Amino acid sequence: MKAIVTTRYGPPEVLELLEVPTPAPADDEVLVEVHAAALNPLDSYVMRGPVSFFPLLNKRFKPKHSIMGADVAGRVVAVGKDITRFSVGDEVFGGSFGKRGMGGFAEYVCPLETSLALKPVNASSEEAAAVPVAALTALQGLRDKGGIKAGHKVLIDGSSGGVGTFSVQIAKSFGAEVTAVCSAGKMEMSRSLGADHVIDYAREDFTRSGVLYDLIVGANAHHSVFSYMRVLSRDGIFVAVGGNIPKLLQAMALAPVISRMGSKKVRFFIAKINVGDLEYLKGLIEAGKVVPVIDRTYPLSEVAEAMRYRELGHASGKVVIRVGDSGGSV
Numbered sequence: 001m002k003a004i005v006t007t008r009y010g011p012p013e014v015l016e017l018l019e020v021p022t023p024a025p026a027d028d029e030v031l032v033e034v035h036a037a038a039l040n041p042l043d044s045y046v047m048r049g050p051v052s053f054f055p056l057l058n059k060r061f062k063p064k065h066s067i068m069g070a071d072v073a074g075r076v077v078a079v080g081k082d083i084t085r086f087s088v089g090d091e092v093f094g095g096s097f098g099k100r101g102m103g104g105f106a107e108y109v110c111p112l113e114t115s116l117a118l119k120p121v122n123a124s125s126e127e128a129a130a131v132p133v134a135a136l137t138a139l140q141g142l143r144d145k146g147g148i149k150a151g152h153k154v155l156i157d158g159s160s161g162g163v164g165t166f167s168v169q170i171a172k173s174f175g176a177e178v179t180a181v182c183s184a185g186k187m188e189m190s191r192s193l194g195a196d197h198v199i200d201y202a203r204e205d206f207t208r209s210g211v212l213y214d215l216i217v218g219a220n221a222h223h224s225v226f227s228y229m230r231v232l233s234r235d236g237i238f239v240a241v242g243g244n245i246p247k248l249l250q251a252m253a254l255a256p257v258i259s260r261m262g263s264k265k266v267r268f269f270i271a272k273i274n275v276g277d278l279e280y281l282k283g284l285i286e287a288g289k290v291v292p293v294i295d296r297t298y299p300l301s302e303v304a305e306a307m308r309y310r311e312l313g314h315a316s317g318k319v320v321i322r323v324g325d326s327g328g329s330v
Contacts, residue, residue, distance in 0.1 A: 001019070001020060001021075001022045001106060001107040001108050002017060002018070002019060002020075002106065002107050002300060003017075003018060003020045003067050003103070003105060003106030003107065004016070004017055004018075004067065004068065004069070004105035004106065004300065004303045004304075005017075005018045005020060005066050005067055006047060006063050006066060006067075006068065007062065007063070007066065008062065008063070009047070009048055009049030009062075009063060010047070010048065010049075011047075011048070012047070012303075012304035012305070012307040012308050012311075013304065014047065015047070015303055015304040015307070017300065017301050017303075020067075020106070022107075022108050023098075023100065023103070023108060023109065023110045024078075024110070025078055025079060025080045025083075025098075025110045026080050026098070026099050026110070027080040027081050027082040027083075028080055028082045028083070028112055028113055028114075029080045029083075029098050029099065029110040029111065029112055029113065030076050030078070030079050030080070030083060030086055030092070030110065030111060030112075030113055030116060031076070031077050031078035031079070031108060031109075031110050032072060032074040032075065032076055032077070032092060032108065032109050032110070032111060032116075033074050033075045033076075033077045033107065033108055034072050034073075034074040034104060034106060034107060034108060034109055034323040034324075035073055035074040035075065035125035035129075035322075035323055035324060036072070036073045036074070036124075036125040036126045036128070036129035036297075036320055036321060036322055036323055037069040037071055037072050037073075037096070037104035037105055037129050037320070037321040037323060038069075038071035038104075038129045038130045038131075038132075038133075038134075038162075038318050038319065038320045038321065039069075039306055039307065039310045039318070039319045039320075039321070040070055040071065040133045040134065040162070041242065042070055042133065043068045043069065043070070043307065044307065044310070044311055046063065046068050046102070047063075047068060047307065049063070067102065067103040067104075067105055067106050067109075068102055068103075068104070068105050069096055069102055069103060069104025069105035069106070069109075069321070070095055070096055070097070070102050070104060070132070070133050071093075071094075071095065071096070071104060071129050071130070071131070071132045071133055071134075072093065072094065072095070072096045072104040072109055072111070072129055072132075073091075073092070073093040073119055073125045073126075073128035073129040074091075074092065074093075074109075074125065074323070075089065075090070075091055075092070076088055076089060076090040076091075076092055077108070080113075082113075083113050084113075085113055085116075085275075086113065086116065090118060091118065091119040091125075092116045092117065092118060092119055093116070093117060093118075093119045093120075093123075093128035093129060093131060093132065093278070093282075094111065094115045094116035094117055094132050094273060094278050095111060095115035095116070095132050095133070095273035096109045096111050096115070097111055097112060097115050097273065098110040098111045098112050098115070099112075104129075104321075105300065105303050105321060105323075106300075106323075107300075107323060107324065114273075114274065114275055115273050116275075116278070117275055117278035117279050117282055118282065119282075120282045120285040120286050121286060122285065122286055122288075123285055123292065126294060126297055126320045126322065127285075127291075127292040127294065128292075129320055129321075130162070130292040130293075130294055130317070130318035130320055131166075131281055131285070131292055132273060132278065133162075133271060133273075134162035134163045134165075134166050134318060135166040135170070135281050135290070135292075136271040136272070136273060136277055136278070136281070137163045137166075137241050137242075137271040138163050138164075138166035138167040138170050138217070138219075138241075139166075139170055139277055139280065139281060140269065140271050140272070140277065141163075141167070141217050141239045141241050141267075141269070141271075142154070142167060142170055142171055142174065142215070142217060142239075143174070144269075145237070145239045145267040145269055146215040146217065146237050146239045146267070147215070147237060148171060148174045148176055148215055149174070149175075149176075149214075150174060150175030150176065151175060151176070151177070152174075152176045152177070152214040152215055153176070153177050153179070153211075153212070153213045153214050153215075153233070154171045154176040154177065154178050154179070154213065154214065154215045154216070154217070155178075155179040155180075155181065155206065155213045155215070155216045155217070155231075156168050156171065156178065156179070156180050156181065156195075156217050156219055157181045157201075157206075157216065157217065157218050157219060157220060157221055157222070157223070157228075158181065158182070158218065158219035158220025158221070158242060158243070159180035159181055159182045159186075159190045159193075159195065159198075159219065160180075160182040160183065160186035160189060160190060160316050160317070161219055161220055161242070161315065161316075161317070162315075162317060162318045163217075163219040163220075163241055163242055164180070164182070164219040164220065165189075165193060165292075165293040165316070165317045165318075166290065166292075167217050167219055168180055168190060168193045168194055168195050169193050169194055169284075169289065169290045169291070170284070170290060171217075172193075172194040172195075172289075173284055173289045173290065176215075177196050177197075178194065178195045178196050178197070179195065179196065179197040179198070179199060179206070179211075179213070180193075180195035180197070180198045180199070181198075181199045181201050181206060182198070182199075182200070182201065183200065183201065183202065184200045184202065184203070186316055187200060189293070189316055193291075193293070201222075206231065207223050207227040207228065207230055207231050208230075209231070210231075211231065212231055212232065212233040212236070213231055213232060213233060213236060214232075214233050214235075214236050214237075215236065215237050215238075215239070216228050216231070216232065216236070216237075216238045216239070217239050217241060218238065218239065218240045218241060218242065218243055219241055219242045219243075220242050220243050221240050221241075221242065221243030221248070222243060224250065225238065225240075225250055225258065225266055228266075229258065229264055229266070232264045234263050234264070235263045235264070235265075236264050236265075237264070237265045237266075237267060238264075238265070238266050238267070239267045239268075239269075240266070240267070240268045241268075241269070241271075248268070292317070292318065293316060293317025293318065294317055294318050294319075294320050295315040295316045295317050295318065295319055296309065296315070296319055296320070297319075297320045297321070297322050298319070298320075298321055298322070299321070299322050300321055300322070300323050300324075303321055306319050306321060
């Protein structure tokens with residue numbers, strides 16, 4: 001089969017389209033013919049390595065995952081002997097995580113059964129592939145870490161990216177009053193997704209507006225933790241899920257301390273793929289409450305170019321890889 005392979009850490013130029021053996025599913029895995037995959041910040045971290053700030057050190061290490069791509073949608077073509085939820089021919093979506101790690105940027109992948117759900121009937125393969133990591137991050141951040149309730153005033157900082165576009169829609173599905181923060185050129189898109197209020201971050205600093213929020217999701221957090229705290233209501237929660245590395249490290253370090261000092265809370269987490277939440281998102285999509293936003297699609301052979309584009313930080317929604325709707329080379 002064809003796959004995008006990296007044998008060393010570095011920029012997108014390290015990615016190669018190669019012929020590699022088609023994996024065989026373990027007892028608790030499913031062999032999926034990949035129709036589409038999606039890019040996430042995780043792919044950049046995996047590609048550039050754990051010591052990205054010191055590129056010379058990366059030469060001493062080799063990538064743990066030679067094939068990247070956490071999000072997939074496709075068709076089941078074989079199942080392990082312990083599989084009970086899927087049959088050959090089922091259209092599925094979810095995470096590509098199996099015993100070998102990731103592997104979505106390939107014609108075939110072997111995820112664990114617990115990483116997949118049946119694809120929404122009203123979603124294309126590209127739309128379904130855009131969902132897993134970003135939408136799970138939005139859902140778990142809002143519901144599990146943020147305790148969202150109907151009537152809550154929720155602000156999404158970075159509403160136009162992958163996590164942000166899902167966060168706006170999922171927050172509205174809970175009955176929240178949503179304020180979206182994005183660039184001027186993406187304000188109309190945030191409104192179309194259901195945002196009640198939209199702020200152009202270049203013209204207005206919401207952290208100094210005096211307006212208080214019950215829940216703030218930092219999908220692309222550029223402010224300090226203390227700035228977010230300033231505009232939280234008495235029992236408000238700030239959930240950090242994305243942004244530049246220094247701000248995320250600050251949130252990770254300060255969250256336990258700040259959360260013990262008063263009624264306001266700071267939370268940081270990494271989303272976990274699970275069947276229940278995938279099926280919950282499937283229901284939202286089939287009910288028309290959530291529509292995946294795709295900025296651009298690229299063929300499998302152009303994953304490097306797709307990575308360059310995603311890393312510019314200007315994408316509205318998700319960047320998706322088209323792998324194919326008919327069989328690859330086994």
